[in-house]
Amino acid sequence: MSGRPLDVLEAALEDVVTVTLKDGTAYYGTLAGYDQHMNAVLEPPVDVEDVAVGELEVTAVEDTTIIRGDNVVTIQT
DSSP: OSOOOOOOHHHHHTTEEEETTTSSSSOOOOOOOOOOOOOEEEESSSSOOOOOETTTTEOOOOOOOOOOOGGGEEEOO
């Protein structure tokens, strides 16, 4: 998938994504929304369990969660 960042986020709406933050934590959930600052709204995924991606532990969001775009390093589908 390539293109402008907001186009990529638009294509990922309603998909389960993993969001990695500057402090090294990562969360996954269903991408419910975003804005021009890349603030992301995650809803709990259908299967709620923590997973590991490499050395990084990824935590499922439990409630609707807003992640400020300034803290985001990557958003992966």
